[in-house]
Amino acid sequence: MKITIFQGDITKIKADAIVNAAHPTLMGGGGVDGAIHRTAGNELIKECIELRKDKLPNGLPTGEAVATNAYNLPAKIIIHTVGPRYYSNDLDLLKNCYINSLKIAEENNCKTIAFPSISTGAYGAPIEQTVKIVKDILDNYKSDVIEEVILVLFSEKDLEVYNKSFNR
Numbered sequence: 001m002k003i004t005i006f007q008g009d010i011t012k013i014k015a016d017a018i019v020n021a022a023h024p025t026l027m028g029g030g031g032v033d034g035a036i037h038r039t040a041g042n043e044l045i046k047e048c049i050e051l052r053k054d055k056l057p058n059g060l061p062t063g064e065a066v067a068t069n070a071y072n073l074p075a076k077i078i079i080h081t082v083g084p085r086y087y088s089n090d091l092d093l094l095k096n097c098y099i100n101s102l103k104i105a106e107e108n109n110c111k112t113i114a115f116p117s118i119s120t121g122a123y124g125a126p127i128e129q130t131v132k133i134v135k136d137i138l139d140n141y142k143s144d145v146i147e148e149v150i151l152v153l154f155s156e157k158d159l160e161v162y163n164k165s166f167n168r
C-alpha cells in the first residue's frame with residue numbers, strides 16, 4: 001500500500017473511503033466528525049439513526065468500525081470508528097480503529113482510504129504517540145485490495161510530526 005501524507009480537510013478528499021473519528025452515539029459532534037456530518041448532509045444522520053435502531057442499539061464501541069454512504073462527500077463511503085479517550089498511556093484500542101477500518105474498506109472494495117488523526121483532538125491523545133501506532137500498523141498491513149492510504153492532518157504542526165515519523 002502506498003502511503004500519502006497530506007495536510008488539509010478530509011471532507012474534500014476524493015478517496016473511495018474516508019474514516020470518521022466518530023462519537024459512540026454516531027450522532028455527530030465536533031472536530032472531524034462535525035465537518036463530515038455537515039458536508040455529507042442530513043441523509044447521513046438518518047442512516048446513522050437507522051443503524052442505531054437496527055444493528056447498534058448501544059452505539060459503536062471503542063475500536064469498532066461501521067460503514068455508511070458518503071452522500072454529498074466526494075468519497076464513496078464513510079467508515080465511522082470510535083477512538084479511545086486518552087486517560088493514561090492506554091491507546092491499545094487505537095490499533096483496532098485502524099485495522100477494523102482497513103478491513104471494512106477491503107470488504108467494500110475500496111482502493112483508496114483516507115484517515116484523520118484519530119483520538120488526537122477532543123479525545124486528547126498525543127500525536128507523537130499515536131503516529132507510532134499508525135506507522136506500525138501500516139508497515140505491517142498487507143492488502144490485495146487497498147492501493148493507497150492517505151493520512152490527512154489538519155494542522156501544519158501535525159503534518160510535521162507525521163512527516164518526521166514516516167521519514168518524509
Ligand code: AR6
Nearest residue numbers: 009010021023029030031032033035119120121122123154
Ligand atoms: N479534516 C481532517 N482532520 C480534521 C478535520 C477535518 N475537517 N477537523 C478536525 N480534524 P477530533 P477525536 C483533526 O476531535 O480526538 C468529536 O466531537 C483535528 O485537528 O475530530 O478522535 C466526536 O464526535 C485532530 O487532529 O477527534 C467525538 O466525540 C483530529 O482531526 C470526539 O470528537 C481528531 O480530532 C472524537 O475525538
